[in-house]
Amino acid sequence: MEYGFFEVLSLLGALGFFIYGMKVMSEGIQKVAGARMRSILSSMTSNRFKGVFTGFTITSLVQSSSATTVLVVSFVNAGLLSLTEAIGVIMGANIGTTITAWLISIIGFKVNIATYALPIIALGFPLMFFNRERIKFWGEVLVGFALLFMGLSLLKDSVPDLNSNPQILEFLKQYTELGFLSTLIFVGIGTLITVIVQSSSAAMALTLVMANNGWIPFELAAALVLGENIGTTITANLAALIGNVHAKRAAFSHFIFNVFGVLWIIVLMNPVLYLVDQYMISSGSNSPFTTATSIPIGLSLFHTVFNITNTLLLIGFVNFIARFVTRTIKSYGDDEYTLEFINVGLMNTAELSIEQARKETVRMGNLMGRMSNQFREFLSSDKPKKQQKLLEKIKDYEEMTDRMELEISEYLMEVSTNGTLTNASSSKVSALLSIISDLERIGDIFYQMSKDVERNRENEKSFKGKQINNILKMIDLIDEALGIMVSNLQSSKPTVSIDAAMNVESQINSLRDQLRHDLTKEIEKEKYEQKRDGQYRDIFHLCEKVGDHIINVSEALAGEKEQELDEIQDL
Secondary structure, eight states, rough: OOOOOOHEEEEEEHHHHHHHHHHHHHHHHHHHHHGGGHHHHHHHHHHHHHHHHHHHHHHHTTTHHHHHHHHHHHHHHTSSSHHHHHHHHHHHHHHHHHHHHHHHHHHOOOOOOTTTTTHHHHHHHHHHTOSSHHHHHHHHHHHHHHHHHHHHHHHHHHHHOTOOOGGTTTGGGSSSTTHHHHHHHHHHHHHHHHHHOOOOOHHHHHHHHHTTTTTOOOOHHHHHHHHHHHHHHHHHHHHHTTOHHHHHHHHHHHHHHHHHHHHHHHHHHHHHHHHHHHHHHHHHTOTTTTTTTGGGHHHHHHHHHHHHHHHHHGGGGGGHHHHHHHSOOOOTTTTTTOOOOSSSSSSHHHHHHHHHHHHHHHHHHHHHHHHHHHHHHHHHHHOHHHHHHHHHHHHHHHHHHHHHHHHHHHHHHHHHHOOOOOOOHHHHHHHHHHHHHHHHHHHHHHHHHHHHHHHHTTTTOOOOOOHHHHHHHHHHHHHHHHHHHHHHOOOOOSSSOOOHHHHHHHHHHHHHHHHHHHHHHHTTOOOOHHHHHHHHHHHHHHHHHHHHHHHHHHHHHHTTHHHHHHHHHHH
């Protein structure tokens, strides 16, 4: 059979079928998990060993370490997994991909993985018409799962038949007699093949067929396998190109892990292959160095030993790897504004999109804390140059909050328009829109208060020491309220308790009332200076307004503002 243009299109179509099935299944799983997505992932990756097991299990099921690592990068992109958790899952994915080699080596292609796909669709498709959302989403999961394996089956059938087209890869024979250079060449070829087919499992299948046909010796087939370990990292890194800085770090950590493993195993290649050979001979098998049909089992054994050993060597250095990639791929920082978590090209499903927006909202909440600190310094400083720098910094932060509010709200509106949201997800979107509006207003107020202080100084009517101390007391309470607010924003629970937030809000209101009462007494005693004391009054009232917006955030998280709106609509 000649492998021409139509066959290439068939291969691309099969790949598209596979990717679409993965998308449908992934979206369905996310919808079923809903608010529990974070807790599920956290429990599965709570320590590095659980993470390794999770990566191994997922990859064993989907038979693609590339699919697993792209999924992991997507979760890191959304903030559902930390970098250290992701590294553990990636290590497990490398071990999981060895299952493919064993399946091919032991049972070959005798099992048709698409056999059960149509019965699964028959079960799942009717569920998609149920009114109950949870049942409907389970239907999507089943249909996506079936499409995924139908795509895999089509991919297998669309890959060139090497027995019918031996000329495709037979040219590799000419590079088998160059010693250590041959090893390096075949590592490179293995990398290239995996990049082209975008699957280390598929590349492993090609390698096993070539070795079984006697085209390449055992040691060079092992070199191809090592190259495939490097090539499989390319998929995740390509996906991370459109991801945020966290996704890029996760993908790069995969590259570091695999390349390090290849480097040390190349140095020890001959002793390791000798041990594999001796083990097979002692267990009654033929030597893979002399018998081509024994190479598949030998390669499977080599691949498994290599990935398990590499994981055991590096599992204790997960934190070091995380620190290294963090230093290598730097965050954008506060001075150069950009959204860190929101991105539009990578696994942009509704549930993940909402989680990404929540992460950005947490960043926005932390920014309010920095604005509060800057205002405190600005109010307390008596050095003109420092005052000017602090004022510029506060202005920059205020402009940053304006852009964040605009971009996050546009993103959430797009999610609402383009995504199929559950009722719970719709409530989350409404809450987040309300929260970012309140946070943006807090930024405006801090900048407004800073401008008031500046005008006061320009008029040479600086606040009295007691007035400054009173404002600082108010800022102390605001900082406490902001800390509670950020903690509530970071919470993975569906609802939060606002008792602590209400307690601080009550203290802010009481202090505002006390300061207003004290100022009234000064007016009665004719100790009132209009410009200075008028601005002083405005500032502690504005501080109280900040407290109001902070409590609004916690109320939105607790669902109380939504309940109030529902009650108003019912009237």
